[in-house]
Amino acid sequence: MPAITADTLTLPRIAAAGPSDTERPVRSITTGPRGHEGEGFPVVRAFAGVSSADLDPFVHMDQMGEVEYEPGEPRGTDWHPHRGFETVTYMLDGRFAHQDSHGGGGLITDGATQWMTAGSGILHIETPPAELVESGGVFHGIQLWVNLPRKDKFATPRYQAIEGDEAKLLSSEDGGALVRLIAGDIAQHRGPGATHTPITMAHSTIEPGARLNLPWNRDFNALVYVLSGRGTVGPVGHPIHQGQLAVLGPGDRISVSADAGQDAHRSALEVLILGGKPIREPVFQYGPFVMNTKMEVIQALEDYNGGKFGAIPPDALMPHRV
Template structure:
């Protein structure tokens, strides 16, 4: 006997485990995509969980000067401090709960490093790096940098759950980050026994990356699917809400990153730090970087 799907629930497409790898200057990340299991979650191109890593004095590493073109990079920090510098004059240091949102657009060289305090004295670093694709028509727009503190991010409180919004609209609130592509990015916490329901437009892709604890996702007729730490739940594009439960017997709350967005449905051509729509555009990006047309980062302390 086949049970009819619950029309109030968005159908779950699957659960993808993250792979562990090294990035940047050699820091450890868990990456649910892109991997062999999942190439992208259109319009999201990449999701990396950085750490948590405890550094001793002089050990901390990040991502030294490197270029980007054709998309937006987002850093959301849970613990530690990160410093951003770029070739268009963007600069900022964020702490726990802070966000750096950079639109690479036509091209920028930037660095993202643990702060001088972390590098000198050590400390814990834990956060996320997200890449958001830009539509073909926006890939050559001027670069832009946004820096947000934890106090800038609104929080929605539910019954045994809470949601901190970085960008886009969820649970009736809107995050402060300005985006070129319609996306929502949020930090969800569900207590043991709590149930959070998020309504997302039916034509948007949705993913939930669990980074602490373990959640369950109801799939209808009393059935549910577990989503463990370092796993990404992905839903089909359809009507119905996304429901996340904190198991009543859990010994800690669930923490997860919610990603939702309108798919661009455009060709994706990738090569390292460049994401365009054709191979020829990638060649042009490489040429422009090598010729210095994306600029250089001014030395610290320069005017």
């Protein structure tokens, strides 16, 4: 898992809990079912079975892969529309190419993040580059959908390319865990992602037997998703493993520990930690549109069919076939 790494002994340390801090308890742990997305790439539906109230302001998340493709097998998505939310694509391993109808685009690879605000409407494509399709290789990433409040549903579309080395790197108190802060604030440190909806997003590698204890905004919800490995979460140590999501209750801190024994091919516990300020507005989702009402989704469909989301560029990136 070659997402950006560093020597934790040289990084800013996250301070220990204060005497009045409370640990966030575990409210639920769910296991994401497996499925396929786009043109057939495998995913884990990380939020399946979790109430929208517990997820708010997040709408949807897929763990893409982890898969070792043979030559000719890599798949992505073709051109498709979005309106009313932000898509966040974080690549842990492998490469994904992006292009959109508002001029955004680039290659997302090994620890990089693409942050796309669909807002009023956008067309885009995410697909493995031709050389990866030809050669095959490892593909592993996350796609997260972050809702936009009613006032920002029609924001001007925006694209942010956040390279892996731009993430803010932090260390746990004892140096046993590396935290890559992609967006939001942790312990008075800020990640590079610019968001309409206040959220925090971090990826942590926790070494076997180590414990991560993070301060967390009391106004945010808190989610811990296991990308790889085994460990425990919460103040009483609920077991959790790859493909599972923990929803945490209120409090000041999030604690996650890695089991002392990990599988030989998974040397550490890898977790994605998410939280945001709930929007608490009605959500009506239909496919790639996340709006407040059914009528707004119908309007989105009409606008898309009427060409109001922009045009596919003449030099458009297209899925590669062998």
